[in-house]
Amino acid sequence: MKHIVFLSLILVPCLSFAAKLKDVDVESFKENAEVCVHLSGEWDAELPDENKMExxxxxxxxxxxxxxxxxxxxxxxxxxxxxxxxxLEYKDIKNYKHWD
Incomplete structure:
Protein backbone atom coordinates (compact mmCIF):
# COMPACT_ATOMS: atom_id res chain seq x y z
CA MET A 1 0.00 0.00 0.00
CA LYS A 2 2.84 2.38 0.85
CA HIS A 3 4.36 1.74 -2.57
CA ILE A 4 1.14 2.62 -4.36
CA VAL A 5 0.81 5.87 -2.46
CA PHE A 6 4.46 6.69 -3.09
CA LEU A 7 4.18 5.95 -6.82
CA SER A 8 1.02 8.00 -7.16
CA LEU A 9 2.76 10.93 -5.47
CA ILE A 10 5.50 10.73 -8.08
CA LEU A 11 3.44 9.91 -11.18
CA VAL A 12 0.62 12.42 -10.79
CA PRO A 13 2.89 15.49 -10.97
CA CYS A 14 4.77 13.95 -13.91
CA LEU A 15 1.57 13.37 -15.83
CA SER A 16 0.41 16.86 -14.99
CA PHE A 17 3.69 18.30 -16.26
CA ALA A 18 3.39 16.32 -19.51
CA ALA A 19 -0.15 17.60 -20.04
CA LYS A 20 0.98 21.20 -19.46
CA LEU A 21 3.87 20.74 -21.90
CA LYS A 22 1.40 19.51 -24.50
CA ASP A 23 -0.85 22.50 -23.86
CA VAL A 24 2.07 24.92 -24.21
CA ASP A 25 3.26 23.36 -27.49
CA VAL A 26 -0.18 23.27 -29.02
CA GLU A 27 -1.16 26.76 -27.82
CA SER A 28 2.09 28.21 -29.10
CA PHE A 29 1.55 26.62 -32.51
CA LYS A 30 -2.07 27.73 -32.69
CA GLU A 31 -1.32 31.33 -31.70
CA ASN A 32 1.56 31.63 -34.17
CA ALA A 33 -0.42 29.98 -36.97
CA GLU A 34 -3.41 32.26 -36.42
CA VAL A 35 -1.24 35.39 -36.48
CA CYS A 36 0.55 34.08 -39.57
CA VAL A 37 -2.73 33.66 -41.41
CA HIS A 38 -3.89 37.09 -40.25
CA LEU A 39 -0.70 38.79 -41.40
CA SER A 40 -0.82 37.10 -44.78
CA GLY A 41 -4.21 38.73 -45.26
CA GLU A 42 -2.75 42.13 -44.40
CA TRP A 43 -0.23 42.03 -47.24
CA ASP A 44 -0.85 44.41 -50.13
CA ALA A 45 1.69 45.36 -52.79
CA GLU A 46 0.54 48.97 -52.58
CA LEU A 47 1.39 49.36 -48.89
CA PRO A 48 4.20 51.76 -48.00
CA ASP A 49 7.61 50.07 -47.83
CA GLU A 50 7.77 50.57 -44.07
CA ASN A 51 4.50 48.65 -43.58
CA LYS A 52 5.61 45.88 -45.94
CA MET A 53 8.85 45.50 -44.01
CA GLU A 54 7.00 45.32 -40.69
CA LEU A 88 -4.99 20.04 -40.92
CA GLU A 89 -6.58 23.49 -40.49
CA TYR A 90 -3.15 25.07 -40.85
CA LYS A 91 -1.53 22.67 -43.32
CA ASP A 92 -0.37 25.57 -45.53
CA ILE A 93 2.05 26.59 -42.77
CA LYS A 94 4.33 23.77 -43.97
CA ASN A 95 4.82 25.66 -47.25
CA TYR A 96 5.75 29.00 -45.72
CA LYS A 97 8.88 30.49 -47.26
CA HIS A 98 11.00 32.99 -45.33
CA TRP A 99 10.84 36.57 -46.67
CA ASP A 100 14.12 38.22 -47.55
Whole structure:
Protein backbone atom coordinates (compact mmCIF):
# COMPACT_ATOMS: atom_id res chain seq x y z
CA MET A 1 0.00 0.00 0.00
CA LYS A 2 2.84 2.38 0.85
CA HIS A 3 4.36 1.74 -2.57
CA ILE A 4 1.14 2.62 -4.36
CA VAL A 5 0.81 5.87 -2.46
CA PHE A 6 4.46 6.69 -3.09
CA LEU A 7 4.18 5.95 -6.82
CA SER A 8 1.02 8.00 -7.16
CA LEU A 9 2.76 10.93 -5.47
CA ILE A 10 5.50 10.73 -8.08
CA LEU A 11 3.44 9.91 -11.18
CA VAL A 12 0.62 12.42 -10.79
CA PRO A 13 2.89 15.49 -10.97
CA CYS A 14 4.77 13.95 -13.91
CA LEU A 15 1.57 13.37 -15.83
CA SER A 16 0.41 16.86 -14.99
CA PHE A 17 3.69 18.30 -16.26
CA ALA A 18 3.39 16.32 -19.51
CA ALA A 19 -0.15 17.60 -20.04
CA LYS A 20 0.98 21.20 -19.46
CA LEU A 21 3.87 20.74 -21.90
CA LYS A 22 1.40 19.51 -24.50
CA ASP A 23 -0.85 22.50 -23.86
CA VAL A 24 2.07 24.92 -24.21
CA ASP A 25 3.26 23.36 -27.49
CA VAL A 26 -0.18 23.27 -29.02
CA GLU A 27 -1.16 26.76 -27.82
CA SER A 28 2.09 28.21 -29.10
CA PHE A 29 1.55 26.62 -32.51
CA LYS A 30 -2.07 27.73 -32.69
CA GLU A 31 -1.32 31.33 -31.70
CA ASN A 32 1.56 31.63 -34.17
CA ALA A 33 -0.42 29.98 -36.97
CA GLU A 34 -3.41 32.26 -36.42
CA VAL A 35 -1.24 35.39 -36.48
CA CYS A 36 0.55 34.08 -39.57
CA VAL A 37 -2.73 33.66 -41.41
CA HIS A 38 -3.89 37.09 -40.25
CA LEU A 39 -0.70 38.79 -41.40
CA SER A 40 -0.82 37.10 -44.78
CA GLY A 41 -4.21 38.73 -45.26
CA GLU A 42 -2.75 42.13 -44.40
CA TRP A 43 -0.23 42.03 -47.24
CA ASP A 44 -0.85 44.41 -50.13
CA ALA A 45 1.69 45.36 -52.79
CA GLU A 46 0.54 48.97 -52.58
CA LEU A 47 1.39 49.36 -48.89
CA PRO A 48 4.20 51.76 -48.00
CA ASP A 49 7.61 50.07 -47.83
CA GLU A 50 7.77 50.57 -44.07
CA ASN A 51 4.50 48.65 -43.58
CA LYS A 52 5.61 45.88 -45.94
CA MET A 53 8.85 45.50 -44.01
CA GLU A 54 7.00 45.32 -40.69
CA UNK A 55 4.63 42.66 -42.02
CA UNK A 56 7.53 40.65 -43.48
CA UNK A 57 9.43 40.74 -40.18
CA UNK A 58 6.38 39.69 -38.19
CA UNK A 59 5.51 36.94 -40.67
CA UNK A 60 9.07 35.61 -40.59
CA UNK A 61 8.80 35.41 -36.82
CA UNK A 62 5.36 33.87 -36.27
CA UNK A 63 5.11 31.83 -39.47
CA UNK A 64 8.61 30.51 -38.94
CA UNK A 65 7.77 29.41 -35.39
CA UNK A 66 4.55 27.72 -36.51
CA UNK A 67 6.33 26.00 -39.41
CA UNK A 68 9.00 24.71 -37.04
CA UNK A 69 6.42 23.37 -34.54
CA UNK A 70 4.23 21.74 -37.20
CA UNK A 71 6.30 18.56 -37.74
CA UNK A 72 7.09 18.35 -34.03
CA UNK A 73 3.39 18.26 -33.14
CA UNK A 74 2.69 15.94 -36.04
CA UNK A 75 5.24 13.44 -34.73
CA UNK A 76 4.63 13.88 -31.03
CA UNK A 77 0.83 13.71 -31.16
CA UNK A 78 0.27 11.48 -34.17
CA UNK A 79 -2.47 9.57 -32.36
CA UNK A 80 -4.29 12.63 -31.02
CA UNK A 81 -7.30 13.27 -33.27
CA UNK A 82 -7.90 16.83 -32.03
CA UNK A 83 -4.32 17.89 -32.74
CA UNK A 84 -4.36 16.19 -36.14
CA UNK A 85 -7.50 18.20 -36.94
CA UNK A 86 -5.83 21.43 -35.79
CA UNK A 87 -2.77 20.74 -37.93
CA LEU A 88 -4.99 20.04 -40.92
CA GLU A 89 -6.58 23.49 -40.49
CA TYR A 90 -3.15 25.07 -40.85
CA LYS A 91 -1.53 22.67 -43.32
CA ASP A 92 -0.37 25.57 -45.53
CA ILE A 93 2.05 26.59 -42.77
CA LYS A 94 4.33 23.77 -43.97
CA ASN A 95 4.82 25.66 -47.25
CA TYR A 96 5.75 29.00 -45.72
CA LYS A 97 8.88 30.49 -47.26
CA HIS A 98 11.00 32.99 -45.33
CA TRP A 99 10.84 36.57 -46.67
CA ASP A 100 14.12 38.22 -47.55
Missing amino acids: IKENMNDVCGKAKKLYPVLQRRYKHDVAIKKLL
